[in-house]
Amino acid sequence: MDYELSDAHKTLQAEIGKFCRGEIGPGAALLDEAPREEAAARMKANMEKLARTGYLELALGDDPLGKCVAGEELARACPATFLAAMSSATAFGRAVKRFGTDGQREIHLPPLAAGERIGAFACTEAEAGSDLGGAATTAEKREGLWVLNGEKDLVTNAPLADAFLILAWTERNAGMEGGMTLFLVDRSAEGIRIGPAVETMGLRGALTSAIRMENCAVGEDAVLGSAAGNGYGQVRLIMQEVNLALAAMSVGIGMACMEESTRHAKAKKAFGKPIGLFEGVGAKLAIMFTFNDLGRMIICRAAWAMAQGEPESAVLVSCAKLFTSEAAGKIASLAMQVHGGHGYLKGTAVERLYRDARFAEIAWGTSEMQRAFIAKDSLDRFKAA
Numbered sequence: 503m504d505y506e507l508s509d510a511h512k513t514l515q516a517e518i519g520k521f522c523r524g525e526i527g528p529g530a531a532l533l534d535e536a537p538r539e540e541a542a543a544r545m546k547a548n549m550e551k552l553a554r555t556g557y558l559e560l561a562l563g564d565d566p567l568g569k570c571v572a573g574e575e576l577a578r579a580c581p582a583t584f585l586a587a588m589s590s591a592t593a594f595g596r597a598v599k600r601f602g603t604d605g606q607r608e609i610h611l612p613p614l615a616a617g618e619r620i621g622a623f624a625c626t627e628a629e630a631g632s633d634l635g636g637a638a639t640t641a642e643k644r645e646g647l648w649v650l651n652g653e654k655d656l657v658t659n660a661p662l663a664d665a666f667l668i669l670a671w672t673e674r675n676a677g678m679e680g681g682m683t684l685f686l687v688d689r690s691a692e693g694i695r696i697g698p699a700v701e702t703m704g705l706r707g708a709l710t711s712a713i714r715m716e717n718c719a720v721g722e723d724a725v726l727g728s729a730a731g732n733g734y735g736q737v738r739l740i741m742q743e744v745n746l747a748l749a750a751m752s753v754g755i756g757m758a759c760m761e762e763s764t765r766h767a768k769a770k771k772a773f774g775k776p777i778g779l780f781e782g783v784g785a786k787l788a789i790m791f792t793f794n795d796l797g798r799m800i801i802c803r804a805a806w807a808m809a810q811g812e813p814e815s816a817v818l819v820s821c822a823k824l825f826t827s828e829a830a831g832k833i834a835s836l837a838m839q840v841h842g843g844h845g846y847l848k849g850t851a852v853e854r855l856y857r858d859a860r861f862a863e864i865a866w867g868t869s870e871m872q873r874a875f876i877a878k879d880s881l882d883r884f885k886a887a
């Protein structure tokens with residue numbers, strides 16, 4: 503067993519890390535505070551910068567470990583930029599790459615990798631989050647067109663996206679496995695309305711809104727991969743990639759918290775010595791380090807299994823998302839404690855990271871849903887016993 507990253511991954515880590523610290527990190531606080539319009543312009547500029555480094559091309563590619571290594575560095579510098587890039591390149595882009603037709607790939611992927619177009623992935627609705635079967639959005643075949651009606655909410659990138667993947671019922675009687683379809687819909691399509699950006703607690707630079715479809719008619723070629731009825735299976739597979747990415751994001755946030763905390767623990771003095779020398783503070787730094795390192799290890803294992811096409815990768819990804827997202831929440835809370843009252847102030851990095859860290863426990867499969875999936879896997883695995 504070799505715990506070392508390959509030379510290529512070490513180079514990637516160093517280069518993306520340097521770029522993110524220099525070009526993305528310094529704007530993270532502004533992105534968080536900016537009025538929504540300004541945040542949209544800043545995020546578009548960040549996407550173009552990421553495209554120039556090859557980050558988006560990497561995110562669209564087939565190297566799970568490389569994506570985690572680079573993703574951790576980006577999230578460490580700016581979690582909101584990570585989320586916007588992930589929603590465009592992983593959720594939207596990887597779905598098009600894996601399941602789309604040649605024509606769909608040709609239209610969407612090159613401009614996405616170049617940062618010229620932004621994608622968004624829309625599954626969630628008011629009554630359909632953990633339970634996507636509760637979705638009310640439908641697509642009905644009328645005179646050779648698919649007509650979409652319904653409303654999706656909490657769609658990351660919606661305020662700036664050029665294209666959407668939208669999950670809709672096409673045949674309720676066929677159940678979720680055969681009755682749901684993903685549609686590729688352009689922002690300019692008639693009958694699609696993009697709601698205003700909602701105010702989120704954290705990750706505020708990654709603009710999020712609802713989208714509404716009112717008799718939104720699209721051609722047959724809007725069905726992802728051309729055959730209707732495969733949407734739910736496609737969503738489940740893409741969710742694995744998204745969850746691995748969110749695990750890397752959580753470790754990136756954890757690393758940023760640790761960086762801020764160690765710096766503060768050395769600089770801030772109380773009772774005549776740096777606070778880091780007090781056991782109560784040092785113990786917090788030790789927990790942060792341990793959680794981050796354990797998180798990175800399970801991510802590497804899940805990424806490796808995914809790259810090998812191991813069926814076990816699904817449960818390992820779930821474990822990675824569950825552990826790292828909850829660890830990030832604890833680490834961010836410890837970081838705030840190390841900073842004392844000054845960490846509680848608006849505008850400090852730990853206050854922003856504390857808000858950002860909370861997201862991954864909820865989105866794209868809550869901790870409760872991850873536990874349920876892992877438990878089911880264990881019950882199936884140990885059936886004979």
Ligand SMILES: Cc1cc2nc3c(=O)[nH]c(=O)nc-3n(C[C@H](O)[C@H](O)[C@H](O)COP(=O)(O)OP(=O)(O)OC[C@H]3O[C@@H](n4cnc5c(N)ncnc54)[C@H](O)[C@@H]3O)c2cc1C
Binds near residue numbers: 589
């Ligand atoms: C900032 C932000 C960005 C987002 N971006 C996107 C996006 O781009 N695209 C998209 O499609 N969605 C997006 N989402 C939605 C996100 O994926 C959902 O919020 C998430 O899946 C949870 O769904 P819900 O909010 O409907 O909560 P619910 O499913 O209603 O869950 C509420 C609570 O009930 C629990 N619960 C539900 N069912 C069970 C069960 N069977 N067993 C145990 N507990 C259960 C949950 O764990 C949770 O604690 C985003 C959300 C946020 C906050």
